[in-house]
Amino acid sequence: MPKKTVVVGFLGTQLDSGNGPGRWEKWRPTISLVQHEDKLIDRLELIHATKHTAIARVLAHDIATVSPETEVNLVPMDVEDPWDFGEMYAALYDWARAYRFDPDHEQYWAHITTGTHVAQICMFLMVESRLIPGLLLQTGPPKRQQRGSPGTCTLIDLDLSRYDVLAQRFSQARTEALDFLKSGIPTRNERFNALIEEIERVAVRSQAPVLLTGPTGAGKSHLARRMFELKKSQHQVQGDFVEVNCATLRGDGAASTLFGHKKGAFTGAAADRAGLLRSAHQGVLFLDEIGELGLDEQAMLLKAVEEKRFFPMGSDREVSSDFQLIAGTNRDLRVDVAQGRFREDLFARINLWAYTLPSLAQRPEDIEPNVDHLLTRAAAEIGQAVRFNAEAKARYLQFARSAQARWSGNFRDLSASVTRMATLADGGRISAGLVDAEIQRLQWLWQPAVQSDASTVDLGAVLPADALARLDLFDRLQLEAVIRVCRESNTLSEAGRRLFDQSRAQRSVVNDADRLRKYLLKFDLTWDAIGQVCA
Template sequence: MSKKTVVIGFLGSQLDSGMGAGRWSKWRPTVSLGQYEDTVVDRIELLHDKKHVELARQLVNDLANVSPDTVVNLVPMTVSNPWDFGEMYAALYDWARAYRFDPAHEQYWAHITTGTHVAQICMFLMVESRFIPGVLLQTSPPRKQRPGDPGSYTLIDLDLSRYDVLAQRFSQAHDEALDFLKSGVATRNKRFNALIEEIERVAVRSQAPVLLTGPTGAGKSHLARRMFELKRSRHQVEGDFVEVNCATLRGDSAASTLFGHKKGAFTGAAADRAGLLRTAHQGVLFLDEIGELGLDEQAMLLKAVEEKRFFPMGSDREVSSDFQLIAGTNRDLRLDVAQGRFREDLFARINLWAYTLPGLAQRTEDIEPNMDQLLARFGAEAGRAVRFSAEAKTKYLQFARSAEALWSGNFRDLLSSVTRMATLADGGRISTALVDAEIQRLRWLWQPAGEATADTLALSTLLAPDVWDGLDLFDRVQLEAVVRVCRESGTLSEAGRRLFDRSRTQRTVVNDADRLRKYLMKFGLSWAAIRE
């Protein structure tokens, strides 16, 4: 079924003017839209100043006479100065953002013959930036003026690849897109912000594959979805966002899940299956952990990406699907290529736009704004506001930004940490006691498996919180070793002899117990406390 044609244009206060019978003897651009014998305009969105409402109503009546099936919607759009670029652009921008475009069923023509030159430029920019998902429409009068002659029209499709010099984003739209990709978090890390700046441009200008690399929990899946939603807001995709973790695909189910199958293709294939590649038609397919795909599936995927065609399992007929691929991985695919685990040709195809997302430990400046945003989200979902006390926030951030905070789970660890504290906060206040407990939990979480001895786990409970927080990693490791020797020894003197077994031979006065006691006192520890 063909799409309906919708024209968006300004009322021409001069070109469209005329209230008497003589108006039919002149060429009027808006009325001409209903007079082309070979073209049917289904609807006109007629933007007009309120002071020209009578002329607008006259045009509605005249269009009904020449094209009864054309629906005309009058759209009041008053600006104090139609020659002010900022005011005109803002008015048109606001209208376009609120309008319910339906590119799947309608085609849009932006009429640039009427309106001030500033209005025409703004209409051009709306189409160029895809806020209006259509083409430009230029109408022209007949060479010889004759009543009823609509003249001619031209459609101008803005191919941005040919007009790079014109592909400029206005700061407002650009900033909104960056903020959208960052989920409204005012990130401070320069490297991350520069990366998002480029991803924003690629997301709205390119349909080529994108490769996102980074550790688990760095936000690859979330960023891929935000890229899709940004493209959808610009009317660049009509399909869905389809996500699959390739690490969950094994054997026949891998190819079947991705490419579909015919009934009877393998044991258990009781019915036809479309597959996720076809589900992602005209949308975005996000393959997380793409490095886990088998070599056979990699070969099939390469054909699907390059040719938009592939064979479902058990079928001798190709099917098609036009999707954009975003791939994610926490592995270095270059090493996998060198070791034969990943196809070199597929890597070259998906590596056109490759970005490495830094982990949270490499973005310590962004911990605070993300923490604030997570607290705000928790408050909105729980129906109660939760905040840190000033001392608690300072203490938590001091730990969170230190080398001791590994953030091995990245933003998943931060989300869990904030959720725990917010849930346990009495009266909506996160106290220093809650922060102390949470820090201990995180230290336990990040303790390497097999290395968490009783002495290591107990050390933080032996020390006063301010002493523990002030320890360098060097001092902590040394003190853990000293405590371990103390617990393995029967007396303070025995522990001293073991700890100072080399240096004691170089001193004339030997008092190992006193030397060890003074060392422990620096940290507020006693022999009795350690032995208990």
Template sequence: MPKRKVMIGFLGSQLDSGQGAGRWEKWRPTVSMAQHDDLLVDRLELLYAPAHQGLAEQVVRDIASVSPQTEVRLVPMGTRDPWDFGEVYGALYDWVRTYPFDPDAEDYWVHITTGTHVGQICLFLLVESRFIPGVLLQTAPPKRQVRGDAGKYTLIDLDLSRYDDLARRFEQAQADALNFLKSGIATLNPAFNALIAEIERVAVRSRAPVLLTGPTGAGKSHLARRMYELKKARHQISGDFVEVNCATLRGDGAASTLFGHKKGSFTGAAADRAGLLRAADGGVLFLDEIGELGADEQAMLLKAVEEKRFFPVGADREVASDFQLVAGTNRDLRLEVAAGRFREDLFARINLWAYTLPGLAERPEDLAPNLDHLLQRAGAELKQAVRFNAEAKARYLAFAQSADAHWSGNFRDLSASITRLATLAEGGRIDTELVDAEIQRLRWMWQRDVADTAPAPDMATLLGEDRWQALDLFDQLQLQAVAEVCRQSSSLSDAGRRLFNQSRDKRQVVNDADRLRKYLLKHGLGWELLRA
């Protein structure tokens, strides 16, 4: 079924004007688009200044007489000064943000022949930035004025891939996107804010795979969904967000779940199954814990990412799915590649845009804004306003930012804690008694982190007695402290972030894991040896 053609443009107060029968002897750009024998405009969104209401209604009647199938919607665009760029752009921007664009069913042609030059420029910018998902339409009169000659028209499709600085032209739009990715939370950590700023640029400009690493509960799944919603709002994708936890895929069913299967391909395959990769066609596929995938599934995924085609289980014909991959993991995939547990070619393919999300303990300054956000959300769920009193909030934050707060579950721990406080708050007030009880609960919960810790490694045994004794006391103490941090960390990257948390902001290239690996190698040690 062909798409409907929708034209958007300003009423030309001079070009579209005319009274009596003589108006049909002149070329009027807006009316002329309805006069082409080989073209049907299904709908016209006609923007006009309220002062030209009469002319707008006349144009509606004239279009109805030559093209009854064309629906004309009058859109009053009230601006005090049609030559004020900020005012005109603001009015158009507000209208576009609420317009129900449907690129799968409709083609949008933005007419830039009529209107003031300022209006034309604003329409151009909105198309260029993809706030209007369409092409530009330029019309011209016939060489000779002949009644019924509609003239000619030209479509201009802007190649947005050639422009790398579009976001800088719309600073407010970029700020809105950053705020959206952070769920409206006014985070203060400079490194985290810089990371989100780059992810925003990548999300709106690229369809290449994105790799999100970080400890469990750091927000990888939430960020992946926000990236999808941002792209959806920009009309850059039309499909769904499909999330898969690869840790739940085991055995023969793993390939079937991801890639689908043909009926009868194995015992229990009673019908064809499309699979989750095909469900993500045109959208975003988020593979959480991608490091848990088996070798066969990794090979099939590599083909699907590179070629957008793959074989379902038991099929002899390929199927297609054009999705953007976002992968999440709490492992250091470089180590997994070195150990032979993850394909090097797949890692290279998904490592174009790789970002490590810091744990909650690494962002102590962001505890307060996240606490406020979670408290507001909990209050909305409980349908009552919930607040800390001043002393209770100060006591909670003091503990939350102290070394006694492990936050091993990261934001999941914090969310659960705030939910408990909000639920137990009498009259919506959280007092010091509730806070003290919650702190005791958190201490008890995190006791297992201490109980599960292995004894500190014997450095003399690891290095050899002679090599250990040859080190200065300073080097011994430093190496012992570094080994202790490694022992308490979930990955080499996590240990690196903790050890170099202050100096990393001063470096142009941040690779904490590599920096730590080189330090350990200098002493003949490796991550696996310290963790064994």
């Protein structure tokens, strides 16, 4: 059984009015609803002010003449000022909440041609928010050559996904926003792409704090700035992007830099200072390494984020700043909270939207598109086109995606690497030889610094494996201690004196060097052999 059609609409006090026979000669929008042969209206909910009840009754009578099968319900709705949005919206909202909609058996059309412009906007919002579960209905008068026609009658579905052209435009706009956040780099890592997709939605829909966690060089600062620029392009912020690395803030300077100060607040405060929070008003404040802030500054920041108000140092008057906070850290703030280094209430406040950026080594499939992007950027900086030859690129990518490539500095390391090769490329061509040299440089860069540490003894470098396996723990620890002293001494005699310093006084013949030599021979070791290993 087809659903019944119910129209909800306002009485048009001008367009729908008329008592004499001449009223049938003019186009009346509400009457036109029932004059379309292809649209059967089962019920009309006609909203009107009490003072216009007479017009509403005439209109109901005329509808019964044209379409006797249409039921007309007169709905009195009085507002003091029909041009006041708050009053009109509240009245229509209360009616919609109380009305018994039956979407399983009825379809609803909201007529937006009649009523004040404010009433039409409110009707639109009722449908858009699904308080009226239906479609918008717009009617229009007939053209001059179509006199006697009921005019136009158009249904509008606010579910924009039904409109292919609009859907394509929204999809394209979203794709452009995602590309913008990724700087146009066609990244392939599924986890990273999914993360960026959610960040894009949050960036354009939310003003709440965002927490970006990730290793140094993973791109937290860059992403924060791109989020700001995306918001600015959509007119969601009017202020600036203000960035500070909290690891550079110490002592009174930390609070002064962030919250400002009054003249004379502390030694050296020669003039008033606004502070970065006020500089970020109506913009975005990016606090990188927020975990480095002191507990006092954390408490002040919490108040500023929650209340948009705070006290500058040395001032007894609050100031205000409405900013969005993006925080960055390379630490696990949960650990800092557990150990008392970071306030739990501040962490809860900035943790509404928290994202962990993967390291470059965790995104090996994204290395190639990033290399291409960085090479294009480097070429623009040095003023000439730069390209890999096929062998060189294959060799570089093989190494870059291998377990040997630590990328401890993440994108900073990759950017520096590409810049070096682009700068050294003769004729704009990066050769295999240049790649080999760059790989050696990176391996040296990532190699742990080896220092002469006398406290560390590797018996495996001194004894054969079978001999080492036969040693008791007592002998192993004693031998390590002896070799450690030998490393710290210039001669065998000096080492002997240090090792046998207490027993020398009890012996008539003192030959510490010989005693040490005999001890080493028990393990088939000599002073020279130990010296070679130590060297």
